[in-house]
Amino acid sequence: MVRSKRYRINEYRISEFADGRLWWDAHSGIGKQIGGPCFVYGNMLVLGTRCSEEDGFLKLEFFNQLKRLPFWHKTRYYCFISALMDVSSGRNISEQKLQQLIALASRSDTDSENMVSERPGTFRLWQYQIFIPPDGNIIWRTCGGMGQIFGGSVIIESDVLFLGPKKFDDPRQKNKRDFLNSLRSLPKWGRTNLWCRSLALKPISPVEKEKPFFSLPKKPKILQQTRIVPKSHHSKYVKQAWSQITDYYSNTVDELKARWPKGIIGVCLDMGKNPTIFF
Structure with a gap:
């Protein structure tokens, strides 16, 4: 072919x-x-x-x-x-059922957006509550495992109801039993044939056209490590130590001179050398 x-x-x-x-x-x-x-x-x-x-x-x-x-x-x-679910059965739509819906849609020109905005109300879509206000900003609500009521926005496109991500917690209803009892009393959702638990609708936009198809992995940049030379304080410490040594030996010489007679001991203290005591 x-x-x-x-x-x-x-x-x-x-x-x-x-x-x-x-x-x-x-x-x-x-x-x-x-x-x-x-x-x-x-x-x-x-x-x-x-x-x-x-x-x-x-x-x-x-x-x-x-x-x-x-x-x-x-x-x-x-x-x-x-990603598409059948509203009537709650299961994934089959290709055969989708082809039947396509054939039915080709014989009618129903504008789903106008239909939704002109008919507000609250409906039940399995475990979800679908609320359509007069302004047309549709939201969904459901009950979590801990009894928390939360919800998000809804998008309807081409006979499919898409549930957006969670955006808010509903402070008005905190009792799971009350929410489920209220949910059972609502009429079933029937304004679209298909629905989706996530926002799986992907736009074909110029932004997506610029997305690269394939690229080789870039080599990671190896940063050259700068060697940090520690600041040397050697000269400072040498001066301090030499001052202490000369003071110590100066005091030692004075004590020896006081204890021993003159001429018996000689002390030679030379700069940079250890003192030598001789008789």
Whole structure:
């Protein structure tokens, strides 16, 4: 089958076949190439499950060819199918179910953003509480293991509800039992078909285009150690010691002169030498 066009997204090569099907390839291991199908769902390119492995280029050769390809521009975002969950079952979405949703979406032009902003309310999405205020800034809440209630922001894009990272603790509800009882009484979330526990939505932006594909590891810089020569105080100590020695022997000579008669003892004290006593 002849590929009509090839694109790139970061370290992935996207191939578009003449019949409209999409396929992704990536480098793996030593001279290996893995790949799988792709699906366009709304404004997202969904990279499907890996289902092939074959001999390919070495890593440097693969990325050298990849950087010559034009960047993917037919969707604003991309994500992996392994991160998407089915709202109805709470399990990972299958490729077959995703293709069914794509077929249904192609027959309707529903604007999910307008639908959400015009219909505020509070809903239950499995263990999460989804709150839609009138201003459209959606948040999620859930209960932790220690009974702590916390939450974060929500993004809805292309019929997928993405839970953002934890941003706040809810001081209004500190009882886990009360939170769960309130959660059970809420209507089920049904405004999107898919959801994701993390913000796995990745933008295709100019910032990502400038990201290098492959680079050799840089050698660490070896800093030359500067030898620190300790300051010498030798001359200072020598002067102090010599002064003490001369004072000591000067006192010794005076005592000997007082005890012994003149002419019997002679003391010779020469600079730089030990004193010599002779009779």
